[in-house]
Amino acid sequence: MRDETTPTSTGVPLMTLSILFLMTLLGSASAKKVPPTVPKPVSTWELSFQSNRALLRKNGDSLVFRGNNVFVYDAKGNPLVNYTLAFVPAWAWLGPTQHLWVHDGKQRLGRLSDNGDFTWQQEVPPPTLAPVVFGDYVVYVRDTLLELRDTSAGVAAFSSIRPSRIAHTQEWGNRLLIAQENGEIMLWNPAKENKRIFVDPKQRILRAVGLGPGGEWALAYRGGNLTLLSQERKQQWSREFYIDIDTQPLWLRKTTANQERNLLVVATQGRRFYAYGPRGRQIKSLRLKGRPLALVRWSDHACLLVPSLTKEITFFDSNTNLAAQETLGEAQRQVIEAGRWLLLVGSGGVMRLYQREESAIAE
Numbered sequence: 001m002r003d004e005t006t007p008t009s010t011g012v013p014l015m016t017l018s019i020l021f022l023m024t025l026l027g028s029a030s031a032k033k034v035p036p037t038v039p040k041p042v043s044t045w046e047l048s049f050q051s052n053r054a055l056l057r058k059n060g061d062s063l064v065f066r067g068n069n070v071f072v073y074d075a076k077g078n079p080l081v082n083y084t085l086a087f088v089p090a091w092a093w094l095g096p097t098q099h100l101w102v103h104d105g106k107q108r109l110g111r112l113s114d115n116g117d118f119t120w121q122q123e124v125p126p127p128t129l130a131p132v133v134f135g136d137y138v139v140y141v142r143d144t145l146l147e148l149r150d151t152s153a154g155v156a157a158f159s160s161i162r163p164s165r166i167a168h169t170q171e172w173g174n175r176l177l178i179a180q181e182n183g184e185i186m187l188w189n190p191a192k193e194n195k196r197i198f199v200d201p202k203q204r205i206l207r208a209v210g211l212g213p214g215g216e217w218a219l220a221y222r223g224g225n226l227t228l229l230s231q232e233r234k235q236q237w238s239r240e241f242y243i244d245i246d247t248q249p250l251w252l253r254k255t256t257a258n259q260e261r262n263l264l265v266v267a268t269q270g271r272r273f274y275a276y277g278p279r280g281r282q283i284k285s286l287r288l289k290g291r292p293l294a295l296v297r298w299s300d301h302a303c304l305l306v307p308s309l310t311k312e313i314t315f316f317d318s319n320t321n322l323a324a325q326e327t328l329g330e331a332q333r334q335v336i337e338a339g340r341w342l343l344l345v346g347s348g349g350v351m352r353l354y355q356r357e358e359s360a361i362a363e
Contacts, residue, residue: 036317038326039298039354045077047349057098058339060353065092070100070116075341075353083116091127094338095151096136103127109154122154132169134176141166146178148190158190167205179206198233210249213262218249226266228280237280243270247295250303252318263318267292267305275318284321286314294335296342299357306335306344313344328352 053065060075068085090105099119100112103126110121129141137148137157143165147156164182171177175187175194183200198217200206204225210218215231224241226249246269254263263283264276269291275284290307298304298315305314309331316323334345339361342354 033320033322035322035324036302036315036320038313038315038324039304041352041354043076043353045073045351047351050349051345053092054334054336054343054345055092055094055100056336056338056341056343057094058341060341062343062351062353063100065089077351081115085116091131093131095138096133097151099151101131101138111151111154120154129166129169132171134171139169139176141169160188168207170209177209181205198229207245208248210251210264212251212264218251218264220245220249220266224268228264239280241268241270243268246292250295250297252303253300254318255301256319265295265303265316267295273305273314273316275316284316286323288314293332296335296337297356297360300359306332308332
C-alpha cells in the first residue's frame with residue numbers, strides 16, 4: 001500500500017500546485033495595486049512675511065513680492081537680493097531672459113535688472129491677458145490687438161489685429177496659438193504662413209489646449225466642455241461638465257506588460273478628476289476635497305493635483321491607475337512651473353520647491 005504522505009512523482013501534490021499558482025497570480029495583481037508615493041520637495045522654507053505674489057525662474061530661483069518690495073531666493077531658500085519698486089505692480093512676469101517685467105496697471109511697462117533697476121520703461125496701456133513668452137518676445141495682448149514686444153527695449157516688433165477679442169494664447173512650437181472669443185483658433189507667426197485651424201460653431205471661449213502625442217487636440221472651454229479633435233481637426237468626442245473646467249488638459253502615457261496607450265486627464269471646479277482613454281472611455285474618476293488650483297505634469301505617466309482652500313494634494317500614476325494623497329500643513333495659494341522646477345506657495349508662507357522628472361517638460 002502506498003503511503004499517503006509520500007510525494008507524487010512531481011514532488012508536489014496537484015492541489016498544492018493549483019493553490020501556489022493562484023497565490024502567485026493574486027500576489028502579482030496585488031503588487032500592481034500598490035499606491036504611488038507622493039513626491040517630496042527638494043527644499044522647504046518659510047517666509048517671515050505675508051506675500052501677495054511669487055514667480056519662479058528656470059534655475060529654481062524664486063521672486064517673492066510684498067507690495068512694491070521684491071525678494072529673490074535661490075533653490076534652497078537662501079536670500080539673494082531684495083529691492084523696492086517705484087510702484088506696486090498690477091502685472092508681473094518673467095520675460096525670455098528670465099528678467100522681471102512689471103506694469104503699474106495704468107500706463108507704465110518696464111523691465112528690471114537683477115538688482116532692481118529699470119533697464120527701460122514704456123508708456124503702454126495694461127494687458128488684458130497674462131503675458132506669455134514666445135521665443136525671444138513677450139506676447140502682449142490688449143483686447144483684439146496682439147503684439148510681440150522685444151526684451152531689449154520693450155517695443156512692439158510685430159503686431160496683429162484680430163476680428164474678435166483674444167481669449168487665450170500659448171506657445172505652439174514655432175507658432176503662437178491664438179484663440180478668440182468668436183470661437184476661432186489660429187496659429188500665427190509673422191515670419192511663416194498663418195492659418196485658421198478650427199472654429200467652434202457655438203463660439204465658446206477657449207480656456208486651454210493640450211496637444212496629444214498623435215497630434216490630437218484637447219480643448220477645454222469655459223462653461224464646462226472638453227472636446228477632443230483629431231490631428232486633422234475633426235471632432236472625436238466631447239464631454240460636458242456641470243461646472244467650469246479649471247485646469248489645462250494633460251496627456252499621460254500608460255505602460256503595461258501588454259500595451260502602451262495615452263490617457264487624457266482633466267480636473268473640474270466641480271471637485272472632480274477624470275482620466276479618459278483614447279476613445280473617450282472614462283478610466284478613472286476621483287472626488288476631490290476642494291476645487292482644483294492646478295494640475296501639473298510630474299512625468300510622462302504621472303501628475304500632481306493641487307486644490308485650493310484645502311491642505312490635501314493628490315498624486316496620480318497612470319501606469320497603476322491609482323492615486324495617493326498627502327496632507328500639507330496649509331492650503332496652497334500659488335502653483336508655479338518653470339522647466340523641471342515646481343513651486344508651491346502656502347497660504348501661511350511655506351515655500352515648497354520640487355524637481356520633476358525630465359519627461360515632465362519633454363516636447
